[in-house]
Amino acid sequence: MPRYWLFKTEPHAFSFERLKKDGTTPWSGVRNFQARNNMVEMRLGDLGLFYHSSIAEPAAMGICKVVKEAYPDFTAFEKGGEYYDPRSTPGKPMWQMVDVAFVEEFAHPVTLARMRADPRLVGMDLLKKGYRLSVQPVMPHEWKIVLELSK
DNA sequence: GCCAACGTTGGC
DNA sequence: GCCAACGTTGGC
Numbered sequence: 001m002p003r004y005w006l007f008k009t010e011p012h013a014f015s016f017e018r019l020k021k022d023g024t025t026p027w028s029g030v031r032n033f034q035a036r037n038n039m040v041e042m043r044l045g046d047l048g049l050f051y052h053s054s055i056a057e058p059a060a061m062g063i064c065k066v067v068k069e070a071y072p073d074f075t076a077f078e079k080g081g082e083y084y085d086p087r088s089t090p091g092k093p094m095w096q097m098v099d100v101a102f103v104e105e106f107a108h109p110v111t112l113a114r115m116r117a118d119p120r121l122v123g124m125d126l127l128k129k130g131y132r133l134s135v136q137p138v139m140p141h142e143w144k145i146v147l148e149l150s151k
Numbered sequence: 152g153c154c155a156a157c158g159t160t161g162g163c
Numbered sequence: 164g165c166c167a168a169c170g171t172t173g174g175c
Binding site: 132 | 156
């Protein structure tokens with residue numbers, strides 16, 4: 001049984017269209033411990049909702065899957081880079097990432113408003129006030145409902 | 152652009 | 164180890 005996750009991104013930084021085009025990408029740049037820990041828990045074949053945030057209509061755009069389990073986030077080693085963190089070294093990496101691959105684009109993106117409007121999704125992390133994690137777990141029943149809303 | 156919420160940092 | 168200050172996130 002795969003587990004389910006949600007990957008949040010600002011589309012101008014990295015969009016679902018880009019994943020569709022590239023096929024796969026390292027989910028680099030996560031600098032939050034809880035989000036990192038979630039990635040460490042991921043296993044090959046786990047599935048994720050790909051979510052666009054910080055835009056007029058935030059929405060889950062489609063599905064991706066984990067194709068490489070957690071390994072050190074090399075962007076933390078890149079001096080001068082946007083994601084450089086001197087506390088993380090190749091010998092003792094602090095930050096991890098997984099690789100995700102494009103699986104499916106939703107016929108209808110499931111907007112944040114649409115999810116909020118569905119009473120069955122009331123406990124979903126994404127909808128909780130102040131919950132900002134960029135990598136979140138998604139419960140199987142929530143996954144099923146979001147897919148249903150995307151049809 | 153505002154601002155609530157929350158994680159992180161650092162002084163003590 | 165507490166907690167105030169600070170920075171970031173992200174919906175609106």
